[in-house]
Amino acid sequence: MPGFELFGESEKSQVQDVLDSGVLMRYGFDGMRNNHWKALELEEALTKRMDSKYAQLVSSGTAALTVALASAGVGAGDEVIMPTFTFVASFESILAIGAIPILVDVDETLTLSPKAVESAITDKTKVVMPVHMCGSMANLGALKVICDTHNLLLLEDACQAIGGSYNGKPLGSYGDLGCFSFDYVKTITCGEGGAIITNNETYKTNADHYSDHGHDHVGNNRGAETHPFLGYNFRISELHAAVGCAQIERLDDFLSIQKKNYTVLRDSLSPLKNITFRKVPTGGVENYSFLSFFLPNQEKAKAAHVALGEAGVDACFYWFDNNWHYYKEWEHLTSKRSLGKLPQEVVNQLPDYSESDFSKSDAWIGRTISCLVKLSWTEEEVVERASRMKGVLSKFS
Numbered sequence: 001m002p003g004f005e006l007f008g009e010s011e012k013s014q015v016q017d018v019l020d021s022g023v024l025m026r027y028g029f030d031g032m033r034n035n036h037w038k039a040l041e042l043e044e045a046l047t048k049r050m051d052s053k054y055a056q057l058v059s060s061g062t063a064a065l066t067v068a069l070a071s072a073g074v075g076a077g078d079e080v081i082m083p084t085f086t087f088v089a090s091f092e093s094i095l096a097i098g099a100i101p102i103l104v105d106v107d108e109t110l111t112l113s114p115k116a117v118e119s120a121i122t123d124k125t126k127v128v129m130p131v132h133m134c135g136s137m138a139n140l141g142a143l144k145v146i147c148d149t150h151n152l153l154l155l156e157d158a159c160q161a162i163g164g165s166y167n168g169k170p171l172g173s174y175g176d177l178g179c180f181s182f183d184y185v186k187t188i189t190c191g192e193g194g195a196i197i198t199n200n201e202t203y204k205t206n207a208d209h210y211s212d213h214g215h216d217h218v219g220n221n222r223g224a225e226t227h228p229f230l231g232y233n234f235r236i237s238e239l240h241a242a243v244g245c246a247q248i249e250r251l252d253d254f255l256s257i258q259k260k261n262y263t264v265l266r267d268s269l270s271p272l273k274n275i276t277f278r279k280v281p282t283g284g285v286e287n288y289s290f291l292s293f294f295l296p297n298q299e300k301a302k303a304a305h306v307a308l309g310e311a312g313v314d315a316c317f318y319w320f321d322n323n324w325h326y327y328k329e330w331e332h333l334t335s336k337r338s339l340g341k342l343p344q345e346v347v348n349q350l351p352d353y354s355e356s357d358f359s360k361s362d363a364w365i366g367r368t369i370s371c372l373v374k375l376s377w378t379e380e381e382v383v384e385r386a387s388r389m390k391g392v393l394s395k396f397s
Ligand SMILES: *Cc1c(COP(=O)(O)O)cnc(C)c1O
Pocket: 060, 061, 062, 063, 086, 087, 089, 090, 131, 133, 157, 159, 160, 181, 182, 183, 193, 194
């Protein structure tokens, strides 16, 4: 999935524009900047490609989630439903604004189980946050019905699935708000960066102000701007946005390379009776950044993962034991270990996750292996990898 594999002349030329003017900030300095507005340009490109009215760039994907929640008025004590299989950024962003991460099970889509979401709803629930892990999406249709019924916001974390779609809509654009990451290992990168997309003008205005200390951005004297509400600094720099301007132009090329490589791997494993593939909801198109599949049971999955590594098939992940992506290893969350005091709402309301039963998640994640699909492989390398994977996996029936 990583855009860093194909960093080249267009990225350099975009960055050079910024270096030539020396204006590294996205706001102000109008006279000096040779008309270069890289952050604005990238926001415009994102709205077009993602079929959304508004985009707000920020400093990271984690910042995007935080700003998205804040922009929609989510705050202390509000409950946000999120999956057990995700990246730690999900609960970090929720806790950052004093809200409560409510973990629920994933299903064979490796994303939020709509059933589990429904039974986790309380009168404090404000948001359902599906995370489109490893290039494929949650059952957004089912989640939207639940959100509409209970008057909840649908916030899509599309950080790992940029360019995928659901019922013809780009991932991130289906819910009330969608978030992307442009960190160094995502499908397209800014080095560091993130974005929020929405069709809601109020959320966009709030995100614009909140991510820049509450600046209202009226007029062109930064010092004279007013601050309608409290904010923070989640700004992206022009240098980072410039890299993104080049990368977004290449997104569709990257996706087609990923699809080609993914298809070779998948076709090779398809005949194996002991392998089944991760479920993609009807109407969904993956971004093909990973190939994820199930072994018959947990022991076999664990052993097959080791065997793949020994056979030189790198970049495959067994998430069940992973420090960053599965709830089992999030002991800092479970034991509420923070540097300073947590907000009282969090202390009072955060469930005791050491007592939780996520056996339904375990049953899927325990059997899952995901293999990264790279952009830089030659055709020969993909074919060779596919045949090695088949050889190894056929031994675990
Ligand atoms: C990478 C990622 C994030 C956070 O993005 P950063 O830019 O690294 O802060 C959030 N959610 C998911 C699912 C991710 O993979």
